[in-house]
Amino acid sequence: MAKRKQKFSQEPFEVAITDITHDGRGVAHVDGKVVFVHGALPDEVVMAQYVKTRKDYDEAKTVDVLTASNDRVEPICESFGICGGCSLQHLAPEKQIYFKAKQLASNLRKQAKLSFDVDAQMPALRSPSEGYRFKGRLGVKYVAKKEKVLVGFREKFAPFIVDMDRCPVLEARVGNLLPQLSELIGSLTLLDKIPQIELAIGSDQVALSFRVLEEPTEDDLAKFKAFGVEHNILIYLQPKNEASTFLLSEVEDTEDLLNYRLMDRLTMAFKPYHFTQVNPVINEQMIAQALKLLNIQKDEKVLDLFCGLGNFTLPLALEAGSVIGVEGDKSLTEWAAKNAARNGLDNVEFYCTDLTQNQDNADWMQLKYDAILVDPPRSGALEMMAYLGKLAPKRILYVSCHPATLARDLAELVQYGYEVTDAGVMDMFPHTAHVESMAFLVKKD
Template sequence: MTVVLDIESLDLEGRGVAHREGKVIFVTGALPGERIEAQPGRSKKNYELASMVRVLTPSSQRVEPACPHFGTCGGCAIQHLSPAAQVAVKQRVLEDALEHIGRVTDYTVLPPLHGPNWHYRYRARLSTRFVRKKGGVLVGFREKRGAYVADMQECRVLPKQVSDLLMPLRELLGGLSTPDRLPQIELAMGDDLIVLNLRHMEALTDEDKRKLAEFGAARGVSWWLQPKGPDSVHPLQAEDAEKLAYSMPEFGLRMAFKPTDFTQVNHQLNRTMVSRALRLLQVESHHRVADMFCGLGNFSLPLATQAAYVLGVEGSETLTRRAQEAAQANGLAEKAEFMPCNLFEIDAEWLRARGHFDRMLIDPPREGAEALVTALSALAPAERPKRIVYVSCNPATLARDTAIMTEQGGYRLLAAGVMNMFPHTAHVESIAVFE
């Protein structure tokens, strides 16, 4: 038996949200403002899942998905919503989180940051699976429901030159000695190089390596191999070891990285994001600046071109070592220093021991920065950075940390806005500035 539902909003997975008989109902493929016919599915105590049968009253923002695999492939969730409406929905999610979790409403809404809507994804983890009845190896994202690999011939969010490799890769991997022991390929793309990092559960033969090398030479690909954990990653050809890098022309920087290092997926939007963050921080030439969760120095090195001193702190010793090497390579070693530290366990005394900072940038993972902002709030007012920019990939933890900073730390949220780092997905990236 089907039911008619009025869709009120989207959840953080891009599903339509409705209410019926006191329960929340999540409907994949439905959009806010639509009336739909749905087939009820799995039911829990407080919510239900439903599948859409047909749209009775479509949203004016509904569009035809550009990708033929949308709906099956799990790489995108909201291609059926216009790009402008996607950004508006994400802004609403951010504002709701700041109001209901962060308990703040009096701030300026920053204009959203946009990048390319298609072919933007310079990082991706592609699953590979040998499926005999499909005629060989599948290469792509996983399907929306379940652990199967989507049968993809193209991908509209990957760079065109990478999308064009999907079918040739299927043929290549199917011709290797153990096609059923190759679980994934990790894409890492720089300004001048496409790296494909192949995870292999069995040792590759010399013939396998020859086929990979020939494919790479013909297709402009650098192969890296990963027989075990991330530390085992190495280039198939030694001369490719130092070629992977992205640039930030505004600051005259070249950032070298390894295929398994964290870098932003969307290189073009990353440049815009760094520029906005530095403008919001209002860094002056005499300032001491801290970059918390600094990674490879994506913000630290641009900051070092403007400030007197930058300290980058990151949990990974590998990344801080890489950041220090980048500072050296870019002539900033005297102004930028990096140290490894678990920022989820710090306190006010640890912060105080680092000395006073005029400005701070915080760019945490999804878990947020609760220990850090709690430690900041425990400092005396004169000890705290006057201005903080917080870059977030999770509006809920940003809002939680905002409440700590405003209610305990004497900070005021000046402005916040979204950045469409992942078009056609429900991921909400945002930036906020506190004083």
């Protein structure tokens, strides 16, 4: 097939970077047009090469740094710049989180007219910047031309899997296992029938769940099992949807086989396909900070919206009179309830519902709460804000993975008589542009 002709020059050009975008690209201007330059930092002069051109802006990548910023560091990964997984490895980790705190401030100022400059924020919660990722999805592709199975993340500028030997942000037991995974899959009859591997790491166990598009042979199954034994990994296969996932490794399949522990007191069992927080170091700190801000009393009733497996619900239940968790994924609410029972907590109840829908008649909407925690997906929880206004708890804690939707929703809560007293970022995803943050609100009298 003929290669699509590029409509732009491939000739590197020199450009001065004046700013940085929310997703970590340098901003420059060429002949009056904005160019977003991947891998470039403010105050740098770089040689760049176009990767995309559009009507209103162009995109380029850095090919050489002529004048480096003082904040520039050597990336920790050889695939940085090619791999779509990370975008900030060239920026010192302490500057990455500062940059994220500035983004939080800017969103809060622009969308909610709230003044939380970096100095006015809670100190950022910090994480090790390597080996922090305990949850993720690896792409897999057999490339006949290379006679190799690639296991890794997608490229930034092309729909291919990066040919990489290690990933330093993944927990090391998996991050250093990419060549062995490639070899394993390359030895199977299924070598071109495995599109992805889901990785989920608990406090003691590493689980890898292989999506299989065809039934493995007996020999394939034996190889999977042997790999699991050799690397001390639980092997799961997923033939169809998530619920079809089953444990292949020959170990007793107890319900808490895969679990993470919290606060030295709670054991949270989960399945490899369940939502769990990516970074356990930040998760512990995040829960501790949430509990401190909420300061729950023994006789109080708490609502935990978008509660998942009960990651906040159960810690809250240790302090509250009672807690209700609400979540849209049935399997998560079922496992949340099992986790409550496993930990001897009988003051918790869970409901499964789509929180973007009308909740006027929901049982849990008919109760009074002293405090509400909200931890929605990136899209935020706009539909829930009027309900929070109606429930009118004294304190609200909003945990967010997207500052733009956080700011939008906080602006609503301010309309309902809340004051944002604290806000701050958390280093949940070092080297990526994702911003995790938390805001605490109290009802004004």
